Amino acid sequence: MNKKVLIVEDQFVEANDLQLMLRKAGYDVCGIARSVDIAQELIRKDRPGLVLLDIFLKGNRTGIDLARQLKEDNIAFIYLSANSNEEILAAAKTTEPYGFIVKPFRERDLLVTLEIAQYRHEHSRESRYRREADVLRQLEKIVVTDIDWKSRMLETVKIIQQEIPFDYLAIDDQGTADVTPIGFLRIGFDEYQALGITELSTIAGISVQRLIRILAANREETGRAYFNDEEFEVTIGRSPQKQLVAQTFQMKSLLSYPLHESLQTFTVNFYSRRPDTYNAENLALLDRLQKTLTSIFKVRRDSEGTANSGRGPFEASKSGTPDFEGMIGNSHLLLNVFDLISQVAPFDTSVLVLGESGTGKEKIAECIHNLSPRKRKPLVKVNCATLPASLIESELFGHEKGSFTGAIEKRTGKFELANGGTIFLDEIGEMPVDLQVKLLRVLQEREIEPIGSKSTVKIDVRVIAATNRNLEREVGEGRFRLDLYYRLNVFPIILPPLRARLEDIPALTQHFINICNRKAGKRITGVSDKALEDLMTYSWPGNIRELENVIERSVLLAKGATIEDIYLPSVRTTNAFQNSRESHMKTIHENERDYIISVLKKCHGKIWGSGGAAEVLRVPPSTLKSKMKKLGIPKEIGE
Secondary structure, three states: OOOEEEEEOOOHHHHHHHHHHHHHOOOEEEEEEOEHHHHHHHHHHOOOOEEEEEOOOEOOOOHHHHHHHHHHOOOEEEEEEOOOOHHHHHHHHOOOOOOEEEOOOOHHHHHHHHHHHHHHHHHHHHHHHHHHHHHHHHHHHHHOOOOOHHHHHHHHHHHHHOOOOOOEEEEEEEOOOOOOOEEEEEEEOOEEEEEOHHHHHHHHOOOHHHHHHHHHOOOOOOOOEEEEHHHHHHHHHOOHHHHHHHHHHOOOEEEEEEEEEOOEEEEEEEEEOOOOOOOHHHHHHHHHHHHHHHHHHOOOOOHHHHHOOOOOEOOOOOOOOHHHOOOOOOOHHHHHHHHHHHHHOOOOOOEEEEOOOOOOHHHHHHHHHHOOOOOOOOEEEEEOOOOOHHHHHHHHHOEOOOOOOOOOOOEOOHHHHOOOOEEEEEOHHHOOHHHHHHHHHHHHHOEEOOEOOOOOEEOOOEEEEEEOOOHHHHHHOOOOOHHHHHHHOOEEEEOOOHHHOHHHHHHHHHHHHHHHHHHHOOOOOEEOHHHHHHHHHOOOOOHHHHHHHHHHHHHHHOOOOEEOOOOOOOHHHHHHHHHHHOOOOOOHHHHHHHHHHHHHHHOOOOOOOOOOHHHHHOOOHHHHHHHHHHHOOOOOOOO
16 A cells, blocks of 8 residues: 555545644645545546545535445545444445544544554455465366366365355356256355256256256356345346246345356356345456366366266265364354354454354354464453453553552453453443543554553454444444444454254254253253254244253253253243233334234245245335335344
8 A cells, every 4th residue: 555645524624634644654645635526536636545534525425425436446445533323334334444533533543543554455455365366276276186077166166165155056058958057055164065957956846847948948148247135136037047046045146157168158156145245356356267267167077977966965064163163053144154254263353243142252252263373372251241340441451569449469451361362352342431442542552551550561462352232323322432343343243143043953952962961961862843843933032042051951851862842931921021012002114014024924034936025915026125124124034
């Protein structure tokens, strides 16, 4: 990143102060813009290395509008704002800024934030190039390896998954008489099921003849493109084959990329169950890998490869891999979390783990630490919610003997104990605002000052924070500092609640039974069908922690080798709670919201297609999705 800085700020005094600070520190201020239009003109004339960007500017467009362009042009930017409105914060977050400075600010805050932004920009670019080069090396190795076609495809999709996530990948041979596709369904972290035409027809519940007709009618090339959310629904509506895949596997986004070789064209379709998975960067990466991928795909699969394409997984792997010890399950939501852990663990990037209580946030911190270069150093855990406000500062930063009443000896703080390793700040949303300021200083300057000490201590610590609170709302209501939020939220990982990954309950249940057997000296082998049904239909407000407690109690009370009854919270209590909530007169919007949710649940979360909620409600799918967004109905409801 060059030292040129563009200031986009419509307040003359603040813009001038910024210019003086930057020039004093050796930066080249290439201009001051008071609107988006002026800023765009200055950027065209003299491309800056970094932009200091106020959110609210003169004119119809805001700093967030300009930020989207800066992101596309790979220009680093830092927001300047005194506004902490939750809606504005959510919009700003989607542009992925390199920092956020809250007005008023110190000169030291500004310069440290600039240094970190420069580091993050260069580091992210270098790490991206490094990962891409590694992927290319792995793919080139496949080109010269003498293996059969289906094994070649398996190894290829495993490598591509590192940079372009997917839940199902379909390879379509176009320009040939053969309409038989081959697809790879992700069923574990490093495990894929190959699906030929027979297997796909069985899973989709249609005859092989009908499937062949669908494939034969879908020979047109989609082209190089990606489709998310509403665009995805429109696209699959024009393609029977894509619609079949989307409905069969509950896919919500698509990346399509053609590979041309002589008279033959392979179209690779990446599908994801998340609605916003793909972007222009994915297409750009495929452009750079195109030549190597074409060399891999042009090798014709032989008859043996096609015939046996659906025998089963080429490699078997267990539900919980050694790299993610203690994390049990193979649901696509959990696999997404595993992917994020794998991406961020090797670097020193700060991580913010978000999720409800009991979803396993501490386990995530342990996995990240154990997969990082810091794994031989300490992982120090601090629960900010259990410490009295008067003791948190001493606990985190330490104190000198006699620095306050009761300080009878010197104490080393948690940050110093974690030096060289990782500190896990659990329930960071509970930290008092005055201490948040001090924590921000530590994260910026990488040094601590123990209470009563006249000198500072340099530290080298990776920070992982976690909370079950909505930090954006906390920021909007003034209970959490905006600049600290951005300092921590470099790489967010959102843990799904247990009710969103019900398919993992059988594996989790058996895991907890095995643990309880060892503790209680019992030999419980499993649960009855009725007990499993009770587990699958319960809402699990306490998530995995509640499931563990329920299984432990059930093991202790079990009279035979199988758990026949699961002891869940009383239904009567739940109904009483619901009755108390429904005692007030609901508004029209509340009744409409409840009705749509009930329909979605009956349709198992399916919005479009035959048997979908849109069909039941007799409205277009796009209208239903817009109404869901307006009423605050999550897209995953009922799944």
